[in-house]
């Protein structure tokens with residue numbers, strides 16, 4: 001994921017995970033699976049987390065991150081644990097197979113600080129929610145081991161008010177009772193966790209076979225539908241381009257593009273989801289604005305670099321960004337169908353991917 005223009009910071013009470021701590025946890029833990037329930041219909045919002053994980057050295061200690069506004073209880077293998085301190089819960093005497101459960105209230109925040117952000121549309125009074133774990137805010141939403149080197153499976157359930165859509169990292173269905181159940185997404189990291197919810201309306205959808213690409217916006221933006229559709233079509237073309245150029249199918253069955261109110265960055269991409277600032281709308285109206293095309297293609301590339309594969313530690317985040325920019329197609333005009341290819345090959349040298357020079361065709 002990238003968050004162009006993002007500035008964020010801790011609230012001063014939560015300890016950051018160091019590289020050394022992350023390395024220790026990565027050597028200790030394996031097969032992590034999260035079942036997360038978000039209740040966005042409640043006020044305040046709340047979450048319930050059930051984490052299953054394996055420990056390679058039974059008896060060892062570690063910690064998990066949890067930074068909810070209020071925590072009801074945390075249990076490890078049925079045993080009640082002390083409440084979080086500094087955003088951490090100490091897990092002592094791990095078993096080979098472990099189950100951790102926690103629930104509590106999520107803090108609603110705003111401004112430049114991600115986590116759970118609410119927006120009220122002045123045009124119609126409708127509310128929208130963005131739940132976003134990037135870059136280190138996932139513990140504000142649910143209990144987790146949040147670091148790049150601990151991939152996990154996430155199975156999400158969300159309750160939303162009547163009439164809302166719920167879009168996230170996987171494919172979901174409304175059970176008819178306002179409860180959306182998402183399919184399990186593997187290869188996730190907690191910081192990639194993203195949910196966009198609200199009375200969004202669909203404005204574009206790809207047809208035919210392959211990855212389902214859809215675009216969503218709030219009702220007050222309907223005058224921009226032509227530009228939004230053009231943007232979504234560009235994303236779909238970019239996706240097909242990367243599948244051909246990389247020889248690797250898109251790792252996710254769907255890709256939803258959501259124009260999010262009051263987004264703090266320009267755009268972001270997570271598994272199965274792109275979220276875009278409404279501040280780009282004015283430039284989208286110009287079909288020849290190359291900057292919009294570059295942003296779109298860059299975000300789609302993050303489905304492979306930053307989602308499917310990524311760095312072990314944050315020092316190498318630049319590599320996801322460099323590859324997402326460098327691999328973008330030279331042209332994405334509708335008539336070209338993305339036949340221009342900027343980069344054709346790359347080689348692995350040690351821990352760093354080195355990219356060959358641009359090769360237009």
Ligand SMILES: [Zn+2]
Pocket residue numbers: 001002003298299302320321324
């Ligand atoms: Zn990026």
